Amino acid sequence: MKTNLIALCCLFWLGSGFTSAAAYSSETEQERVVLRTSQGNLILRLYPDSAPKHVEQFLKLVRLGVYDGTFFYRVDSGFMVQVCDAKQRSLPLTPEQTQAIQPIPAEFNSRLHRRGTLSMSRWPDKPDSAETSFSIFLADAPHLDGKYTVFGTVESADEVLEAIRRVKVDNEKRPQQKIEIIKAESVQASDVPTLTASAAEQQGLAPELAVCSAALLFLSGLLTYGLSRYRLAKAVEAWGQIVALAGLLVLVTVMWQTYRQFSPMIGTALFAATIGVFMLLSRFESPK
């Protein structure tokens, strides 16, 4: 009787374990990870059925913000791009984040290394040494199948991955501009469509049109201010100053959303415009 009771309890415990694992797997399948990079958003779909421990740990680290501020430190255009170890990110890790980073036991599986595959990095001679660094493959790599843990794939359109691939690199495959993961977050699959479009696209504006509109707003502020110095009331002058400030803010935002980086000339022009607007604002509500 006692043995039967223990066996029942064990069965119940095992059963509840399977049920919760299945529920976890199903819930996780509906989750996506958004990597907001300086080149655009990458949507990642994870494989909890193939690499449950990797997926669980990866999601945990994403939720804790461990990947925020990390960057792609290796871009090998015919092979893969690799995210740095979280300890190398620009912001120091908090004690909670540091504590959460633990080695993950290998979960080599039957998933193949194809373009878009997420594969956890590890030390070559230590299968259980994976922590935070992972790679996104740009081409098929059959020689790595079954040797590295595949735990997901890129689900979003190819253009962002392609933009990362096109970044200039040095002889050691280090990108010459920083490709940062500004923010990594987990979302529901149903929220993905709104995340893949750039801000300008979401507003239904062609990127160039958005940039031109913002530039016009900025210039109209400057013009209003310039004209009002001579003829119009003080309130109109102040309005011009405020519109120039708001226009500048919108212009910088839209340009970043559209081009994902500033060229040296555009960056210098925006910096100069910012200082110019501050100088103009130092005359705010001053007597004519």
Place this chain on the structure above:
Amino acid sequence: MYFVSKPEIDAPFKSAPLLAPAAAAPEAHRYFINAPTDFLSIGGLSLFLLAALSYLFPSAHPVPDQLYRFSTALLWLGNWPHFAASSYRLYHTRSNIEQYPLTALWVPLVVLTGVIASLASPYVLGPFFVKLYLIWSPFHYSGQSLGISLIYARREGFLFGKLERWSLTGFIFGTFLAANARAETSLQMRSFYGILYPGFGMPTFVADALTWAMYACGTVFILCALRWSIRNRRALPLMVGLPAIAQFAWFVIGNSIPSFNAFVPFFHSLQYLLIAWAMQMKEAMQEKEAQPSGNFVFSETAWWSLGIFLGGILLFWVLPRVGTLAGIDLNIAEPIIIAGVQIHHFFVDGVIWKLRNPKVRSPLLVNIEDLIRRPIPAI
């Protein structure tokens, strides 16, 4: 605090010769309080700290957490109250509000719109709202340093001609421009309380050119000061150049000492609080028609300090938490609301501290003796 730009300072000095022979002001009127207090508040303390930290914790040396915690504690005591002091100065009398209606009534709405838009779009607009504040902040520091130099120059009898004014302005603003341009040569994302914003990726030669321009302006100003010293047979008073020296220490030398950077906002606030205190005492005395006395200064200082301390907590601690009541994550609400409060402060300071306004200029030449000692009646 942002003082005057060129055209506004022209008016009071227009009739003065380029470098008028200067007689030193009476000792009492050269300082707000006295030489050591003014020296330490206006920048001396920051120079001492820079020397100590660069010796104890050079750039590669790990900085102890306690030092960062101490600098954070100073935000409560210096930085936050200084923001509250400018809001208090604008809003505490109806006449001030009526004098600056756009700044007092419309600017808060404009800033609030920016804050709400940034909270609604923390990853698209938010980073650039924060970046706007972060570039504006050292610009605002520079304006304050220039204004303080002008106040002490006036107290000391050093009259600014065009060359002196332009070279000093160029040097002070050059420190901020050179340091900021250098930081903006990177495309790297940086963080303000967790909000990540990108760099402009400017070419290095722009930063180099601005650095050379800063040194050129500094050299011209030193030559002008030497000429003044030879003509007047006395050295240029230290207090005239101290804000510029402090600014150079904050933005140029201190840039490479991470442990020092965290203290710069406190030193800026310390300058501000000395000036705002003097103004508050003088105005309160006039408003309440009080006679100069130590008791009056003590009680007025105590109430004013308490008020701006609580005001600082309201602006920087309570307001972001009010944002969370609307369901906004504190990690997003805090940086954006703090940026909004500071942008409002930059607007307010740009308006209320114009030296061209005699109501502003006159109290800024006060000395503590004027506040605590009754004038001796004439016989």
